[in-house]
Amino acid sequence: MTTTEERPVGFGRMPRKEDARFVRGHGTYVDDVTLPGMLHGAILRSPLAHARIVSVDTSAAEAHPKVRAVITGETLAGLGLAWMPTLSYDTQAVLATDKVRFQGQEIAFVVAEDRYAARDALELIDVEYEPLPAVVDARRALDPDAPVIRDDKEGQTDNHIFDWSAGDEERTDGVFAAADVVVEQDMLYPRVHPAPLETCGTVADMDAITGKLTVWSTTQAPHAHRTIYAMVAGIPEHKIRIIAPDIGGGFGNKVGIYPGYVCAVVGSIVTGKPVKWMEDRSENLMSTSFARDYHMHGEIAATKDGKILGLRVHVIADHGAFNATAQPTQFPAGFFGVFTGSYDLAAAHCTVTGVYTDKAPGGVAYACSFRVTEAVYLVERMVDLLADRLGTDPAELRMRNLLRPGQFPYRTQTGWEYDSGDYPRALRLAMDIAHYEDLRREQAEKRERGELMGIGVSFFTEAVGAGPRKHMDILGLGMADGAELRVHPTGKAVLRISVQSQGQGHETTFAQIVAEELGIPPEDVEVVHGDTDQTPFGLGTYGSRSTPVSGAAAAMVARKVRERAKIVASAMLEVSPDDLEWEKGRWFVTGDPDQGRTMTEIALAAHSNLELPEGVEGHLDASCVYNPPNLTFPFGAYICVADVDAGTGQVKVRRFIAVDDCGNRINPMIVEGQVHGGLADGVGMALMQVIAFDEDGNCLGGSFMDYLLPTSVECPSWELGETVTPSPHHPIGAKGVGESATVGSPPAVVNAVVDALKPLGVRHVDMPLTPAAVWRAAQGRPLRTDLAIT
């Protein structure tokens, strides 16, 4: 591989192509789009969590001189659009007609001449409510006397959504009955919000003459959105163009279709003008897709000498008022089935019960890899609890139980086939970087002095790259992705992909993939994405699927081009294709390396009058669809060192060591950046982020004053390490990395803090580990962190 640090022809570190526009302030985000005659939309939202709507009076708003239209649920009902399908075969109100079911739910949409006037007009709408008791605590949602939230659904007489299970219950019960040691723990993975700094929004422009709808949208999945708009609104799909321009962070928040998008489309149809809708921060935090909200009961069984035997889990999953989670159809609890983690178990079983509550709908969001985050948190906390019970060092206990390299491909007790791994090597490297033994010595000395220092270890296995279309679809759309590659006569290339960068650097990484395969500089490859009129179909970017799925498609389509180039080269050199060999960028004659043709020469010849063999088309363009044979399974070992102030409960993450193995790295600089960001996410979730509610269903995390995100002073300088275990089934051996650190870091932080509090007899604290939560735990009075109920 002829890569250089400065200027790789293919894989390697290189600065990003997209940065030139961003550092000049010349990015184009949705809110930067201004069209001639454009109007502005704003949404009236419910102040109550659960209430019947008695009346909605919009007459004063309509009389506002700058208002062009006011759309209500009634307006939409007339168009058959008051409800829309969610990504989980449920329904969601676009604008409420009968009831409001969470605080912040959409009731009316005002279209006005400017954004200030639109907001003014919201104040003029008069809504009469009949308040109803709210269901806030997911653990009480199935109580017989709980109010029924979804009485709009025929036959729905309670707040139950689904039951799902994985693993072998009987065998697991047997293993537990025979085990020397069983440890159990209730734990909450609280509701959090991904909070990308750019909120969600759209500019919708319906051309009444051509019938073409163009939508600039903050979407991670433009093609899926196009299909769903077609299904929902009845607009022919070829008359819909979704443009995802630069996206200011997504993290899962921009997967779903929100009522505001639909309202902007309707607003444009009604007014005949383009309509922009951008939510404000409170709307973003209170109404768009949250993440987690898993109430878990875990049990772990082991022998007395520390061989882990089994895991048993029950989860109450809070899905909010509408089941709008974006999991593959057969997986209502996502990939929670990977809760068996990185260990060789004899048996495992889990059940997940999904419930409705009077909270915002969603559940996909936040770098979650389809619930792997919750699964990894559970198993890694349980292993630490077991280590505590057995009096074993938690790193040592993990090392003893990790899967061995010789066990791959490994079939888990819940049916997943892990592709490859060398787990002990990763953990050993993390311990070496941390100087683990020295840390334990330091901790012992500090404990002597009464200081609270903790060392937290976590080991994770991710399941990403969804997925094999046979098993995985969203709303019936198989999770395969297309790619198209054109090589122009002068040897410059254009790659068109289905996935959508929200900052991951696709314009650089995907150019490097093609460069690696064709042996041309990445600078000579233009990557086109984010426009459904210009790119092939695919499901978009979430669940760390860009490199595992679309990256594979890019490599495969480049290989197609390379094979076509071989035939052209054989015609140019007047030899049989069988006599040609490839070296990066060039086909040459076996045994006579001077006789060869570069890709640039071949490209020109392919477009020339060169006579090609019978049946061979000219040009070098190709397309492909990649259907992954399996998921990929990146993994890593993380160690967190935290100091806790005994007087205030404040946690300081002093060091954080992260060893990631995501298979082959295309651009290590970008991979490391992805890990850095995920670690900050994890520290934030562990220490401060929570969307909590009071007993009336009022959202207590509706602004950045209340929903705390980590800043530069809460984050340590991350210490990274890497091992490389390529995926055997991926064309370039890459596994995906976007979410690894978000998945792996929260348990390391919590394990560290609980370890620090060990001398005080604390064995578990629920996230977020705010000073109040830590201080209360130290007093033996744990705090319920998701509800303002003590």
Add this chain to the structure above:
Amino acid sequence: MRITVTVNGEQHTRDVEPRLLLVHFLRDELGLTGTHWGCDTSNCGVCTVWLDGTPVKSCTVLAVMADGHEVRTVEGLAHGAELDPVQQGFIACHGLQCGFCTPGMMMTARWLLDHDADPSEEDIREAISGQMCRCTGYENIVRSIRWAAEHGGAQGTADAGTEPAPGREEVRA
């Protein structure tokens, strides 16, 4: 109200509503969309610009308060075709991913280096602690600003001109 604001060295006069936020004035009235909006509560800092040489959060400043004053935005950071060392540092050290917080971060970084030629990592973290980034975990932002300090970025540019500052070392990414 009629206001005149000097933005990146150029005077702009507009009639605006007294309640218009500076961030909306810059974006919607002047088309300078490099300055972003993110939170309404002065927490996220993506709207950070300079007002008379000091970083402010433009979502919490009324446009009328900038009447007669000088504003500098990300569009005024480069020196003609030459990028400011801060901009070069962000490219060289992968200090940005989605790019949404980047303009605000760079404006604060520029201010910091104008006032402290050799900031420590801790100084840098303190300086940007009023701004959020959801992508980078701050690590490479800190490194980018250090890179700028070490590559001619420490020389003052408080006059906010579009010409290169006298004596500026020419560094290209």
